[in-house]
Amino acid sequence: MNSQEQTTESQELLEMVTKYEGFSRKYHDNAIRFVKEKEYSKAGENLWGAVIQYLKITALLLPPHRPLSSKHREIKNFVKELSISLRDHDLSKLFKKAEKLHSNFYENFLDEEEFGERFNETETLLKKLFELSRGSERTRNR
Numbered sequence: 001m002n003s004q005e006q007t008t009e010s011q012e013l014l015e016m017v018t019k020y021e022g023f024s025r026k027y028h029d030n031a032i033r034f035v036k037e038k039e040y041s042k043a044g045e046n047l048w049g050a051v052i053q054y055l056k057i058t059a060l061l062l063p064p065h066r067p068l069s070s071k072h073r074e075i076k077n078f079v080k081e082l083s084i085s086l087r088d089h090d091l092s093k094l095f096k097k098a099e100k101l102h103s104n105f106y107e108n109f110l111d112e113e114e115f116g117e118r119f120n121e122t123e124t125l126l127k128k129l130f131e132l133s134r135g136s137e138r139t140r141n142r
Contacts, residue, residue, distance in 0.1 A: 013065075017057050024053035028126070040115045041108045044101030047122050051098055054129035055079065061133055094125035
């Protein structure tokens, strides 16, 4: 691969990351707004969407630098692999808790207290993914 092809690939990657970051911010802002409006199922689904966007970013930035499918099973497998490769089992645990927010959108089974716990844990996951993506961007740009 010549330097022009590498530059084009890097620009495309940056555009995709920027797009996913924008979506994540939008979903997160919506989640906070829906919490204030006590629309918990919508809040949880939007926070889930923010997490998925950062998982897509992570998949692009970490080897093997591949796009992440939108299929739930493939996302779940990616998180499992990521958790193992980073030796961070909290990623998998937090992801499983985030899945409850996603499920709650369809069934609305979480009470306010449990919703709050899942929401906070999912925000922790989002922060971990954000920090991970920042670390891999720095490593990639060296």
